[in-house]
Amino acid sequence: MHDIKFIKKNPLVFDDSLKKRNLQPCSSKIIKIHNEYLEHLNLKQKLLEEKNSLSKSFVRKKDNVESIKKLVYELKAKIDNLTDLAELKLNELNELMMFLPNILSKNVPRGDSEKDNKIIKEHGEIKNFNFKPKNHLELAENLGLLDYKKAIKISGSRFSILKSDLAKLHRGLINFLLDNNSLEFGFEEYVVPELVKSEALEGTGQLPKFEEDLFKTNFNNLYLIPTSEVPLTNLNRESIINKKDIPLKYTTFTNCFRAEAGASGTDTKGLMREHQFGKVELVTISEPHKSESELNNMISCVENILKKLSIPYRIVELCSGDIGFSSSYTLDIEIWMPGQNKYREVSSCSNCTDFQSRRMKMRIKNFENGEIYYPHTLNGSSLAIGRLLISILENYQNEDGTIKIPPILKDYTNGLSIISNGKKI
RNA sequence: GGAGAGAUGGCAGAGUGGUCGAAUGCACCGGUCUUGAAAACCGGCAAGGAUGCAAGUCCUUCCAGGGUUCGAAUCCCUGUCUCUCCGCCA
Secondary structure: OOOHHHHHHOHHHHHHHHHHOOOOOOHHHHHHHHHHHHHHHHHHHHHHHHHHHHHHHHHHOOOOHHHHHHHHHHHHHHHHHHHHHHHHHHHHHHHHHHOOOOOOOOOOOOOOOHHHOEEEEEEOOOOOOOOOOOOHHHHHHHOOOEOHHHHHHHOOOOOOOEOHHHHHHHHHHHHHHHHHHHHHOOOEEEOOOOEEOHHHHHHHOOOOOOHHHOOEOOOOOOEEOOOOHHHHHHHHOOOEEEHHHOOEEEEEEEEEEOOOOOOOOOOOOOOOOOOEEEEEEEEEEEOHHHHHHHHHHHHHHHHHHHHHOOOOEEEEEOOOOOOOOOOOEEEEEEEEEOOOOEEEEEEEEEEOOOHHHHHOOOEEEEOOOOEEEOOEEEEEEEEEHHHHHHHHHHHOEOOOOOEEOOHHHHHHOOOOOEEEOOEOO
16 A cells, blocks of 8 residues: 555656556546545544534533534534545545555666566576486476376366475475574564465455455455465554564465466476465565665575575566566576576565555554654565475486485485485485 | 354453543553662553644544444444354364
């Protein structure tokens, strides 16, 4: 949600950001509606004041009872009418604003699609195989560790079933990632619900605009989370945080559920794009002026993982056409996938500034001077397990189709060092 | 699924029709005391909005939505959620 006062003061900044996202500028429309709302509101408040004082006078004087009743009755009718008018305008305003994306940081490069994203860093050497590297699907299927045909029988397409050593690697990775985030980078570890109310999704910005991407259940109309950014960021919704407790840094593993409505035809097989996937997430609630450095901290946390795994990666600055609804600035981290011979997104780290905190009414209070303001929220994947698995399988494959386990993961996979036909060597 | 209870400020918890935005305690903030800290004592302490240069003034909010009333945290209706007990269950 946007700050109406900011829009009124900086209509051009607001409109420029919308234009950059290829959307229609609308500050003048917003300001007009808000002024109409204020007209009704101000009049209503004056009449309410009158009505209140009449009621209070009732206690003292018991004369003129009937005339007071009559006056109040008349006032009430006017007030009701103004309440309706004001509410109408306010609803109109909110409906408009809830669909408007966050204001872009001035650092976001202009562009139409992911082709215009800017590579800002590359790290790690791409391995030269002296054979043609296989893709993860072929590798895992040959080893008997991935069975998406069974998954189709049980659940349909875009689901998968991992077996034995691959399942173990999956589990080990989760622990490895959570340890990295919590022990080395100070993110507090959580276990959170994977079903949430619509209010929580409105808070982080998935609703109302992206309903079709979500799975809705028939239990209390709860939704399956598309990312644990939703429960983590909403941990402090509608509450006031003591400035002393800032920054708040959270990490968790959850499954994520996405309808992938607009993705038909791409990455249909394997672990690349599924309706259900595991992901370890980072969320930071930050002082507004420190959110840039907190984003850097998140990025280092993710980089640390990839360095330990010796997986080549690059960092990409998302352009205005590719960046998400709630974000003001996003860096994607892409890892090398030899089977596809390209980098693919494995993490997306976003600074959502005060966009989400306004929507969920999360505030910081400085108890020394009574000041109350909105924190900045940041979220980042650290990391998407399925895609990380792909990269490990493909980068660590041997010519005979076996997979070496990255040394750092040995402690997390019961000493397993190589995956070979589902048997340890 | 059956039976009952409840929803009040950051938390706990009073308050059943008229200065109640709301006692009290804890927490928090400021101060006194102390070498420092603790304790004790003194003072402060809800949020959102409108208006104004400002001081201030006003409006709204005691789960949500309706209703009764000149007046509702308090009475009535509906909804939502939570808790306890029983049953079932990882």
